[in-house]
Amino acid sequence: MTVIKTKINRRSFLKTSALAGGGIVIGFNWGCTPADMARPEASAWYEVNAFLTIADNGEVTIMSPNPEIGQNIKTSMPMIVAEELDVNWEDVIVKQAPLNTESFTRQVAGGSQSIRSSWTILRTAGATARKLLINTAAKEWQVDPSGITTENGVVKYGKMTMTYGELAAKAVMEEIPEEVELKDPKDFKIIGQAKKNVDLDGIITGEPLFGLDFKREGMVYAAAMRPPAFGTKLKSFDDSDARAVNGVSDVVQFGNKIAVIANSTWAAMKGKNALKAEWERDGKLENTTDHDRQLLRMLDTPEKEPRRNDGNVRRAFANADKVIERVYxxxxxxxxxxxxxxxxxxxxxxxxxxxxxxxTPQWTQGRVAQLLGREAADVTIDMTRMGGGFGRRLYGDFALEVAEISDKIRKPVKLVFSREDDMTAGTYRPASKYKFRAAIKNGKIDGYHLTGSGVNSGNVTRQNWFPAGGIENYKVETHNLRSNITTGAWRAPITNFLAIAEQSFFDEVAAEIGMDAVQLRLDILERAKNNPVGEIDYEPEKMIGVIKLAAEKAGWGNAPSGISHGFSCYYSHNTYVAEVAHVTNASGGPKVARVTCAVDCGIVINPDAAINQVQGGVVDGVGHAMYGDFSFVNGTPQASNFDKYRLIRAKEAPEVDVHFVESLNDPTGLGEPSLPPAGGAVANAIAKATGNRLYKIPFIKEEIVFG
Amino acid sequence: MPVYSINVNGKSRQVDVDADTPLLWVLRDTLDLVGTKFGCGIAQCGACTVHLNGNAVRSCSLPVSTIGDNEITTIEGLSENGDHPVQSAWREHDVPQCGYCQAGQMMNAAAFLSRNSNPSDEDIENAMHGNICRCATYNKIKAAVKTAATNM
Structure with missing residues (x-):
């Protein structure tokens, strides 16, 4: 049991009331069917704290503070509150909380940190309410609260019982407990049990849950034309054809962009397509071929101050029996x-x-306030369910655009990107390249030298992660190429490619020195665990754990005839993942049939949903390694829709079998960490199956392998 | 503007829109049936899939003027109580992550299974290949289609 100081004070009670008055615009999402259908309707609701409200009939409303993007936190966060509150999950109704920076912390979907950063806060919110109910019952019964227990929404003392619903009205008048005890994870009843997505019925029946589904009386629609190339700005435009489109009511310029306002999405899009705009240069018109040349040159350039430099790398390479060097x-x-x-x-x-x-509702609120010259308090942001994000919806540029448009036309307005707008006005995963070098002495890696380069990426390495600490002479350098192309976080930033390159390289090194690819990694990790070289920012033991689990579950070393195995492992977002790709190589080229995945993310909150996340991350990783391809000519994106941009589909998606390390450690990230290792496992299996090594994303362009 | 009479989910609806308006936007903007989703606008992703006389079609690329008397079914009309075998299977397998593409996935699966009630794994993959799920819930989608097939 953990005793914890509560930070919930009387003030947050009042705040909750204000919040409840503000309401949720998108509406009630009924989480579950009440177990007891005979239960009377709730006639009064009592706000216990910002996270939860208890009704007189025992139903509990739990607010999910963070944005829901498909990572399923709208189910898993309330599960944590319900666990400590000790109620039946069937009695819980989940609602999306609005942005409320005084009651909630870090209302962000990003970095796979929602659960990790809220774990104790959510548990404390539930435990505080539970203790409050116990204290209220103790007063009613005139007994010592320490003898009171709870079970599934009922307070008990000897033969006496009261439901939370019966106690709620009095409980909210009581003093908030200053200390609460959190459950021993061994006693969890809700956490660790599969609970269905609270929005499942709404999704399955087509209810309006998403931003694009939101409507308001009197709302108009906007479509915007933006510069067609990075490095250009608006010179002039003719909107006469656009204004002639049936349904178009207005055309407004905002900054370098033009918005067409109409009474329907279709009319707005048609109007936008009818605009005639002229653009002029106001910066460099960049080309992918130039980026490639510059990034490659950087790989041969020393960094003034390397990110890390252990031992004597120069000497290790000078004395090597063999040097292996590869570029990805x-x-x-x-x-x-x-x-x-x-x-x-x-x-x-x-x-x-x-x-x-x-x-990022809070950040966006501040930026909108600044843009419009308003106080942040005069700007409200409500969160709808998101049809995916992967980092794109961190940036809020679309929210700033619609705020500016609405400010100009003074109407409620919905801005809608076409797919072409979406793909060509992106905040792209930056291009990057890596050069790995290994100095081999007596059949072992004696020296390791990584140089990375990326566009607008800052440090494209993770110098204190694997294999840091496990190699005596170790050097990491990084270079940044500045560009006017907008770039940003993309699911597992940096590591989404760094892992592919690194894990491909270790496979090549293992082959060159005639060693098992898994054993090579284990040897480095043993060194990092027992006698680390310098400081490291990962736990070798946990990595060893997932490596052994994945190898065992995949049958590593015993691939059946016709199947080639490729191994990969990576640590990111505080979580350890190892994967084995199972590749066939029949006519038509290699195919990823299956991926075995082992994960150590601490306590698993909602197992089925966790499996879904891991499977999705692996397939996403395989898909973008195989097909991800995006380039620029004169600042202009070369693909704008799914006819020219290939995403992985049903036939290409491998089966993913997921195995979690049993753990009582606090939960870590899960939305991202299964993605980075996937591409490396695939490349390594394809190398084994075909004898050809893949060095460039997208793999599918390698004609010698795929024809 | 011309007024079109179209049959949606068993009801005749009058819509006052331009002839070239895709069915998708008639459903979403005019008829408030927003379960059908916009994904690409060029019939490449399947998010906008509805049934036209029981066949899966991409509503983003179907002008309202071409619909005539054909019967349209959207996710809202797939079943009265959200219990079509495909919906039940989606519920059983808890398929969605973000959920945005799932209406199109389910409409596609329902039309496919009405023709092939005993599909092989390969049949399922081929049938579902036109619908992108960016969250990559393909493992669960395939499993749910299999379950639905046994319950059709």
Whole structure:
């Protein structure tokens, strides 16, 4: 049991009331069917704290504070509250909380950190309410609260019982406990049990859940034309044809962009396509071929101050029996969320109301306030369910655009990106390249030298992660190429390609020195665990754990005839993952049939949903390694829709079998960490199956392998 | 603007829209049936899949003027209580992550299974190949289609 100081004070009670008054615009999402159908309707609700409200009939409403992007936190976060509150999950109704920076912390979907950073906060919220109910019952019964127990929404003392619903009205008048005890994870009843997505019924029946589905009386639609190439700006435009489109009511310029306002999405899009705009240069018109040349040159350039430099790398390479050197390359990538960017805004003289799919509501609130010259308090942001994000909805540029448009036309307006708008006005995963060198002495890696380069990427390495600490002479350098192409976080930033390159390289090294690829990694990790060289930012033992689990589950070393295995492992977002790709090589080229995946993410909150996340991350990783391809000519993106941009589909998706390390450690990230290792496992299996090594994303372009 | 009479989910609806308006936007903007999703606008992703006389079609590329008397079914009309075998299977397998593409996936699966009630794994992969799921829930989608096939 953990005793914890509560931070929930009387003030947050009052805050909750205000919050409840503000309401949720998108509406009630009924989480579950009440177990007891005979239960009377709730006639009064009592707000216990910002996270939960208890009704007189025992139903509990739990607010899910963070944006829901498909990572399923709208189910898993309330599960944590319900666990400590000790109620039946069937009695829980989940609602999306609005942005409320005083009651909630870090209302962000990003970095796979929602559960990790809220774990104790959510548990404390549930445990505090439970203790409050116990204290209330103790007063009622005139007994010592320490003798009171709870079970599934009922408070018990000897033969006396009261339900939470019966106690709720009195409980909210009581003093908030200053200390609460958290459950021993061994006693968890909800956490660790599969609970269905609370929005499942709504999704399955087509209810309006997403930003694009939101409507408001009197709302108009906007489509925007943006510069067609990075490095250009608006010179002039003729909107006469656009204004002639049936349904178009207005055309407004905002900055370098033009918005067409109409009474339907279709009319707005048609109007936008009828605009005649002229653009002029205001910066460099960049080309992928130039980036490639510059990034490669950087790989041969020493960094002034290496990120890390252990031992004597120069000497290790000078004395090596053999030096292995390889270069790996990856392009830009768009995010391609299935729901294109969109947002609603209603800007009036007194307020700016914004509603839509956003990973960063608080940051966006501040930026909208600044843009419009308003106080942050006069800007509200409500979160809808998001049709994917993968990092794209961190940036809020679409929310700023619609705020500006609404401010100009003073109407409630929904801005909708077409797929072409979405793909060509992106914040792309930056292109990057890596050069790995290994100095081999007496059949072992004596020296290791990584140089990375990327576009607008800052440090494209993770110098204190594997294999840091496990190799005596170790040097890591990085270079940044500045570009006017907008770039940003894309699911597992940096590591989404660094892992592919690194794990491909270790496979090549193992082959060159005639060693088993898994054993090579284990040897390095043993060294890092027992006698690390310098400081390291990962736990070798946990990595060893997932490696052994994946190898065992995949039958590593015993691949059946016709199947080639490729191994990969990676640590990111505080989680350890190892994967084995199973590749066939029949006519038509190699195919990834299956991926075996072992994960150590601490306590697994919701097992079925966790498996779904891991499977999705692996298939996403395989898909973008195989097909991800995006380039620029004169600043212009060379693909704008799914006819020219290939995403992985049903026939190409491998089966993924997922194995979690049993753990009582606090939960870590899960939305991203299964993605980075996937591409490396595939490359390694394909090398084994075909004898050909893949060095460049997308793999599918390697004609010698795929024809 | 011309007024079109179209049959959606068993009801006749009058819509006052331009002839070239894709069915997708008639459903979403005019009829408030927003379960059908916009993904690409060029019939490449399947998010907008509805049934036209029981066949899966991409509503983003189907102008309203071409519909005539054909019967349209959307996710909202697939079943009265959300219990079509495909919906039940999606519920059983808890398929969605973000959920945005799933209406199109289910409409596609329902039309496919109405023709092939005993599909092989390969049949399922081929049938579902036109619908992109960016969250890559393909493992669960395939499993749910299999379950639905046994319950059709």
């Amino acid at each position: 390359e990856a392009p830009f990538l768009p995010h391609n969320t299935m729901e294109p960017m969109n947002f609603f805004a209603d800007v009036t003289d007194t307020k700016a109301e914004l509603i839509g799919p956003i990973q």
